[in-house]
Amino acid sequence: MKKKFKPVKRLEANGQIIRIQAGEFGSVQGPGEARWGYLCPEACDWDMDGDIDIIAGTVSGENLFFENIGTKNKPVLASAKRLTIDWADTQPVYPEGMRYKPAPDALITQWRCKPVAFDWNKDGLPDYLTIDEKGMLACYPSFWKTDGTLGLKPATYPFTDENGVPLRFCTNEIPGRNGRIKFSLADWDNDGDIDIIRNGGFEDGKQNLDNGCNFVYLECLKSENNVSAFKWHGELIKSDCIRLQGHTDSPITFDVDGNGSLDIISGCEDGNIYFFLREWIDSKNNSPKF
Ligand SMILES: [Ca+2]
Ligand SMILES: [Ca+2]
Ligand SMILES: [Ca+2]
Numbered sequence: 001m002k003k004k005f006k007p008v009k010r011l012e013a014n015g016q017i018i019r020i021q022a023g024e025f026g027s028v029q030g031p032g033e034a035r036w037g038y039l040c041p042e043a044c045d046w047d048m049d050g051d052i053d054i055i056a057g058t059v060s061g062e063n064l065f066f067e068n069i070g071t072k073n074k075p076v077l078a079s080a081k082r083l084t085i086d087w088a089d090t091q092p093v094y095p096e097g098m099r100y101k102p103a104p105d106a107l108i109t110q111w112r113c114k115p116v117a118f119d120w121n122k123d124g125l126p127d128y129l130t131i132d133e134k135g136m137l138a139c140y141p142s143f144w145k146t147d148g149t150l151g152l153k154p155a156t157y158p159f160t161d162e163n164g165v166p167l168r169f170c171t172n173e174i175p176g177r178n179g180r181i182k183f184s185l186a187d188w189d190n191d192g193d194i195d196i197i198r199n200g201g202f203e204d205g206k207q208n209l210d211n212g213c214n215f216v217y218l219e220c221l222k223s224e225n226n227v228s229a230f231k232w233h234g235e236l237i238k239s240d241c242i243r244l245q246g247h248t249d250s251p252i253t254f255d256v257d258g259n260g261s262l263d264i265i266s267g268c269e270d271g272n273i274y275f276f277l278r279e280w281i282d283s284k285n286n287s288p289k290f
């Protein structure tokens, strides 16, 4: 297997290199993180016009949409727009500890989380899946607004544990320890339903991610009326085998070697991007080979 990437090319939006920075009040951890961005992008056709756009979580908890105003093969990104919620009769909700006043109707989630675009409620429109302001895994259903763009409805919670309790991914009481959740949806066990692979953490969501825990696998046990119950399987790759920093790595599933089995690619905090072949992950005698 030989695959190579071309040299890095920085993406631009409206002709400017994309560089998100928290500024004085954008980070929950204060001005010390003024130049931090924690941009967590997901490439997907968010506006359903056939070309790939970018949606992203950020250090401030704002969620951005970079529309591709070019073509499928020659992408050109427009300036970022903040994703907003149609709160209707519900009271807007925001994370604890914010240091700035959010823009009207802005979707503010926990910081530093990567969204996934997926039509979870099966109405034909991509929904915005991410961690809500309280650290729960949430689905924000999308809808067409009268101006022809996609809007979002308030959060729903169709992901539960085995007892029907919504999944709590990051509910530490200290705001600076929250967020940083990255996850990927895939039928990991190949039984026809959608499972979750996420970055490190603990089942109750309360403990700090800064523990070195590797990727976690949540198996879908059953799915009814668009609500799925998941079983926590803990580390997919044991940290006594290879220790990745679990603080904010970002696993996605992809068949890297094209042999039909889903593998994992992840950026990690040492600045490298790693891949893990499925056969290696599954092997009982796995040993560090990297
Ligand atoms: Ca598009
Ligand atoms: Ca949908
Ligand atoms: Ca499955």
Ligand SMILES: [Ca+2]
Residues within 6 Å of the ligand: 254, 255, 256, 257, 258, 259, 260, 261, 262, 263, 277, 278
């Ligand atoms: Ca494979």
